[in-house]
Amino acid sequence: MQPPQCVLDHAATRRQHPGTMIRSSLAFAFAALTTTAIAGENFLVYFGTNTNAKNGSKGVYVARFNSASGELTQPKLAAEAGNPGFLAVHPSKKFLYACGDVTSADGKKAGGISAFGIDKATGKLALINQAATAGAGPCHVSVDKTGKLATIANYGGGSIGSFAIKEDGSVSPEVSFFQHEGSGADPKRQAGPHAHSVNFSPDNRFAFACDLGLDKVLIYKTDPATGRLTPNDPPFAKTPPGGGPRHLAFHPSGKFVFVNNEMGMSETVFAYDAEKGALTEIETVSTLPEADRGKKGFSTAETVVHPNGRVVYVSNRTHDTIAVFACDPATGKLTPLQHVSAEGEVPRNICLDPTGKWLIAAHQNSGTAALFKVDQDSGKLTFTGSKVNVPGSICVRFLALD
Template structure:
């Protein structure tokens, strides 16, 4: 049950080439689901994907560019979150030494930030200072190889980074070489050590994009951008296994148009999984069988906009916010807890090129 005494804030990352000003912040009314804009960050270029430290004190955003400060590569920005108002204040910006960084995650102890550099096929690891600002790069790992898709897979394309639930390993999702690589994190030096036993090669041409662990930490779900599937994978840190147990399509039966997948998220109670289709412009809704992690398709919901690049579920699990990048809207849905289905609410939010949404409670 939601805590009505808490203050809920949403942060939205955007592409700024069409006139957006940066990262937008909103008050979230947890009774109605309404978002009310309260601010925008100092101007930074293309703060597309965001992540928030586990203590809710800092926000990190990749600046998805090809050049930063006259050198090849994008950047990552660190912000401090005001614990009373939710306002974010820029601390510093550091180059990632990799082009088009597209995802970022933070260790639970706030000591390291990990960045996926899409065009370079690399991961940059940053040390974090005590005040939350970014320190120096401790290591960069580079992937090699290619995939069968002659347009999208001519080289590695690291698309997502996330830590395993116990944070022993960094999972690196590479769309270009159809792999999820596991790296042990050296906490003393900030280096990454490959674990070939856990690392997974999937069906050629699938193009894995994002992944998420369920609340139990025993099952991971990987969405493939090119083959439009969700892979269900059982994870066991003790046995060092990461095994696929299911492939399931994100598309409606009989769909024949062009489509690429976007995001994947699990409801806070672990009962439902959602995946976005860009082309069909829909969300696939799956029920999660808690014991096995197997998915059962519940149905699809229209996103009422074009190119649902990402979406987010508020911390209470009551509302979903779909970011339609090409139609410049955020569409709000109420989640029906008994079925996982979505009911669209009135009043789209107009925002230029929205990409990613994250929430905190204060």
């Protein structure tokens, strides 16, 4: 089963190599039928935040969630940290990683990655260590499926870096660093590179870095043994000019990739060649209701794919809505189903729980997070009326306890 990127339990059951496609298809079908049974019912939910005096956030927060009842508790502080915006949970469920403020080896403040140990009984986090990145403005962190490699995307510096993860969960100093170069079609937003995220392929052989400033998804080969990345051939895929690719999600079948374009208010669908690590554009569709298309001032934030592969969700950050698309598992093409209120201002991140029955939207400006019920037939969302307080909430991550 390959749940959404925001879910911890992403068992790598579908390696897209010759001779394994039948097994891949069977695994996909089995996952669609048994998602709930595999995932369990009890979870910790971690929230990454932007910390400042105005919003009152102090770091990473944690709540408890039960997927049978839909009960989400009020979050409590799990660890004090500076701007731990995006989070990633280690496959072992023992460690959590945050990008944000760190103290460098020479004692100076910098941006980078923090490693925490997880106390499952309380949800509390204990700092293990930190490592600085050579780039400015880290905005996204990911951990590969082996749990041996972590990546950072630096929005301000337009670069990415990688770190080796040790057995005790600590991170090494940055072992590889890539400065992106170039510009995009919009002279105001795309005068230079702005790396926004890094995500790993289902078979863990490749890493894909969305760069908003370049209108490209840059592609790297992974080496979990050393924690290093190396440029791939082909080195990148293009997105529509002026679109500003931000985040990326794989289809459970491994055949398609979905990229939300922050500036263009659109979603680009790619066909994925797992052998070459190559992306080929299939289509680009608007994430806005027809009446609002062409209007200025909106931006997208996050893309997630339902475990059944039939629905794709995109948060329209400044439109304060969530776009819901039906996905054709055979072609990857998207059809609009619904635009639902996010129930808060600036839905910076949305995340499906591992059962696929619920979705949480984190509202950066409202300092809240809202719980939605997912219709298991249509994929449409219904607000449950449940909303919790999370100051400066930016990111949501589930950790299964069962």
